[in-house]
Amino acid sequence: MNPHPGFLGSLTSGSLWAAAWTTIWLAVVAQLLGLVIGLVMAPLRRSRLAPLRWVSAAYVWFFRGSPELLQILAWYSVLPLVGVDLPVIAVGILGLGVNEGARMTEIVRGALSSVDSGQTDAARVLGLGPWATARWVVLPQAARLIIGPLGNQMNYMFKTTSLVAFIGIVELLRETQQAAQFTNAPLAVYLATATVYLAITSVWGALQRFVEQRVAAGKAAVGPGRVLARRRLSGLIEIPGAHL
């Protein structure tokens, strides 16, 4: 192995960019898992059944109260003991996603409670059931409030995936550690990796600002989606006297 790959040599190596791709898709999948968990757990916190509220609260308290690295290492070493043998990449996604789910639960919960309760009341008065109210009235409004924090969480996730290097998943950091192992000038290798991370988070940051501007300008809400939503919604509601 080349003892001095150097900064540019490391930055242009194919294996580094393959690892960068792993980091990106791992982050996206884990973030999606976190979002799904958040979308399930947050409404539970508002459930009429006390045990469901407790489950949601305990989940958030537990997974936000200990370090993510500890959780990943614990999943990795404890799952096989209880007879669950998952591929290591699945353990990584599980560890990242379940931890992220706790944060997303708090974010979704905050967004749901920011939607004026008059909106729910109005929907119910118009005859919408609880599901239709959630789907057509509360969620679309909450979604706008979730987009910003979700983008920030995605940005964190790109960096947080570096933790799964500890369980042997070859993403950016693990790849770097392997490359740096055989050189006597590891600094250049690590700086190249830092540059790749910086590129990923900066591109994402630019994308995020673009999306947020569109949402703020209300552009994202216009178009076929909104027209369809109106049409479907008007089918759900019986407006008194509308047939006259």
Place this chain on the structure above:
Amino acid sequence: MVWDWDLFVEQLTSTGFLEAAWTTVWLTVVAEGLAVALGGVVALGMLSTSRPVVAISGLYVWIWRGTPILVQLLVLYFGLPQIGIRPSVLQAALLGLVLNEGAYIAVLLRANLLAVPVGQSDAGRVLGLRRWQRIRLILLPQAIRTFLPALGNQVNSMIKTTSLVSVLSVQELLAHTRDTVSETYRPFEAFAVATVYYLAISSLWNLVQWALERRSDVTRRGGRRRPAVPAQLSRIGAP
């Protein structure tokens, strides 16, 4: 080999775990304290009138918020000796935590400084306060009040972030846990013990934070009266 209560209790009360937990606590406090100092300076730098100062502060924040702290720690650990500085692992760990957290604190403080209504600064100007006096006597006291809840959350994540310095083999909670697992080959109990400690530390901090926020909440403050205008300010413009 599923769960051993005796081992769990033995490890929970062992001095090894207790000392490691203490290391986690003081690392958190020292790192967060230094990071607030650094972040304060950088926040003022980002709002400076000198363009190079703004550029340098912005560059620092961009780089340190855009890369994982693990990479930063490893760059410091491997990089500093290459340029002739040989810090101990503890020094490298603290430096890494402070530099990373400082960037996040800077952004938070900057946002809180900018959130103080412009009229406050204008009024200070009318009263003849210099720029630095306006910052120190008018902007900072108000910004710090709104910054406190965010700082509390930062401390809470710092408790967990300190676990990453285990990569430099600083003997805090997670490093001790991993050592324990490799000695006993019993991960279940050791991870459970570490989780109990982390949950205890962060739950205790939540209580402290709640009490602090109650105290600093101006809308709830009763009893002890404070002068409406700080002494330094009341002298200004007096005939």
